[in-house]
Amino acid sequence: KSERYYRFVLEDTEFTRLCSTKTMLTVNGCFPGPTISARRGDRIFVDVLNQGNYGVTIHWHGVKQPGNPWFDGPENITQCPIQPGKNFTYELILSTEEGTLWWHAHSDWSRATVHGAIVILPALGTTYPFPAPDAEETIVIGSWYKGDVKAVIDEALATGIVPNVSNSFTINGQPGDLYPCSKENTYRLRVDYGKTYLLRIINAVMNEEQFFGIAGHSLIVVGQDGAYIKPIPTEYMVITPGQTMDVLVTADQAPSYYYIASTLFADGANVPFDNTTTTAIVQYNGNYTPPLSIPLPTLPGANDSSAAASYNSLIRSLASEDHPINVPKEIDRCLYITVSLNLLPCTEASCAGPTRIAASMNNVSFEVKAIDILQAYYKSIKGVFEKDFPSEPPRYFDFTGNVSDIDVTTARGTKVKMLNYGEAVEIVFQGTNLSVEMNHPLHLHGYSFFLVGRGKGNFNNEIDPKSYNLIDPPEINTVALPKSGWIAIRFIADNPGVWFLHCHLERHSSWGMATVLIVKNGSTRATSMFRPPVYMPPCS
Ligand code: C2O
Numbered sequence: 001k002s003e004r005y006y007r008f009v010l011e012d013t014e015f016t017r018l019c020s021t022k023t024m025l026t027v028n029g030c031f032p033g034p035t036i037s038a039r040r041g042d043r044i045f046v047d048v049l050n051q052g053n054y055g056v057t058i059h060w061h062g063v064k065q066p067g068n069p070w071f072d073g074p075e076n077i078t079q080c081p082i083q084p085g086k087n088f089t090y091e092l093i094l095s096t097e098e099g100t101l102w103w104h105a106h107s108d109w110s111r112a113t114v115h116g117a118i119v120i121l122p123a124l125g126t127t128y129p130f131p132a133p134d135a136e137e138t139i140v141i142g143s144w145y146k147g148d149v150k151a152v153i154d155e156a157l158a159t160g161i162v163p164n165v166s167n168s169f170t171i172n173g174q175p176g177d178l179y180p181c182s183k184e185n186t187y188r189l190r191v192d193y194g195k196t197y198l199l200r201i202i203n204a205v206m207n208e209e210q211f212f213g214i215a216g217h218s219l220i221v222v223g224q225d226g227a228y229i230k231p232i233p234t235e236y237m238v239i240t241p242g243q244t245m246d247v248l249v250t251a252d253q254a255p256s257y258y259y260i261a262s263t264l265f266a267d268g269a270n271v272p273f274d275n276t277t278t279t280a281i282v283q284y285n286g287n288y289t290p291p292l293s294i295p296l297p298t299l300p301g302a303n304d305s306s307a308a309a310s311y312n313s314l315i316r317s318l319a320s321e322d323h324p325i326n327v328p329k330e331i332d333r334c335l336y337i338t339v340s341l342n343l344l345p346c347t348e349a350s351c352a353g354p355t356r357i358a359a360s361m362n363n364v365s366f367e368v369k370a371i372d373i374l375q376a377y378y379k380s381i382k383g384v385f386e387k388d389f390p391s392e393p394p395r396y397f398d399f400t401g402n403v404s405d406i407d408v409t410t411a412r413g414t415k416v417k418m419l420n421y422g423e424a425v426e427i428v429f430q431g432t433n434l435s436v437e438m439n440h441p442l443h444l445h446g447y448s449f450f451l452v453g454r455g456k457g458n459f460n461n462e463i464d465p466k467s468y469n470l471i472d473p474p475e476i477n478t479v480a481l482p483k484s485g486w487i488a489i490r491f492i493a494d495n496p497g498v499w500f501l502h503c504h505l506e507r508h509s510s511w512g513m514a515t516v517l518i519v520k521n522g523s524t525r526a527t528s529m530f531r532p533p534v535y536m537p538p539c540s
């Protein structure tokens with residue numbers, strides 16, 4: 001096990017895409033940002049120097065940080081932002097993660113331009129649970145806004161309406177051949193005939209799930225969210241914002257060019273989405289005449305829910321002798337959390353109407369405070385958060401029923417759920433059709449959880465637990481809650497600290513679709529969280 005050091009300089013950089021130029025925040029001038037490479041169990045130090053114009057934090061998405069929430073990163077949840085001109089050195093403690101994770105800014109919408117891959121190779125002396133690939137490549141799917149991203153969300157929050165959608169998706173920072181002024185720079189994956197490539201695919205898109213595929217080539221999905229899975233041969237995959245997928249692709253077709261494409265999966269939601277298709281090119285090495293037209297993969301349509309559901313149902317943990325899993329069979333605590341879009345009464349003059357769009361968990365629209373919750377918890381600072389996040393939704397709330405006679409308005413609050421160290425937790429998330437029905441990619445910090453069940457309609461406590469997979473459920477950190485359906489997750493609360501739980505659609509998170517789990521210390525030093533580093537960024 002070794003220590004690795006990185007230096008990230010956050011700086012404004014000029015980029016030109018879709019025929020127009022803008023200045024945007026980047027890490028080391030790169031978009032996507034630099035890849036962090038490590039081996040299982042390593043410790044990584046990343047010194048982040050902020051040369052931008054506003055405070056920013058960085059989150060290490062999927063790194064569990066055992067006992068170490070101080071370096072998890074979400075702004076005003078575990079730390080205050082790193083102010084312009086200041087630096088902060090993050091410490092990443094890798095434990096059981098292996099495969100692909102990613103890092104991104106966790107302040108406002110700055111993650112649109114501030115993100116990159118975390119590649120975690122097997123520990124020295126161990127290998128992949130599949131034949132070793134000939135080469136590896138990182139594929140980051142992103143969102144491109146012609147304008148300033150911070151302005152997009154600032155304006156939407158001021159007026160209470162839906163933020164503008166992005167102007168295109170990108171693969172490794174490029175919109176691809178289907179867009180103006182983009183052809184020259186389309187990302188190319190150069191391959192040798194007969195070789196197998198491990199693609200580490202990250203969905204860094206701001207607000208949309210994606211269908212992804214490569215013309216003429218089958219995908220074999222072998223990992224998700226920093227853990228291996230039973231191999232899934234497939235023609236396409238679904239990937240939600242926040243998720244990562246490890247995919248083997250063999251260059252076994254006639255040497256030529258083939259499109260890689262990524263496009264919207266909206267699951268029928270009737271709201272504005274970016275529905276562009278971004279492309280990259282698989283280009284075989286060798287002597288041949290480039291094709292006149294490059295084939296596109298056939299991907300499911302944007303509303304093809306059954307294509308998405310059938311892909312998702314295939315994902316199973318490896319759960320082998322070498323990769324054992326530890327799914328709780330008995331549960332100490334069960335939470336039932338409804339996830340919905342709502343309205344809030346407008347209080348600001350700038351508001352576009354009497355109400356503004358909001359979002360909630362158990363009808364609490366999460367309000368971020370000026371002091372981070374971790375510090376407030378550690379130092380017992382009063383007035384920052386309350387410990388009364390409800391374990392069940394309000395009773396009168398028939399979330400999936402007829403919405404015509406119920407109140408869709410919600411209230412803001414900074415409410416957290418306290419959990420005891422070591423308890424076996426089950427959370428059932430229930431999707432709702434308040435305001436609008438759609439999927440929510442839910443992400444929990446500090447943990448990987450087991451997705452033991454998923455279904456349509458209202459969760460039924462009598463029947464649905466019988467269908468749980470307690471043998472080889474996927475062990476992941478982000479999962480799409482199907483619209484007006486439910487999912488059940490389980491985990492052992494063995495990582496003490498303050499952990500954010502939120503929808504990874506950025507607009508929903510900005511509207512308050514979030515809460516915080518505080519896992520209390522155990523009775524020993526080894527089961528307690530670390531002391532804070534002396535140099536935490538101060539809160540203003
Ligand atoms: Cu990928 Cu709270 O984030």
Ligand code: CU
Nearest residue numbers: 440503505508
């Ligand atoms: Cu959501």
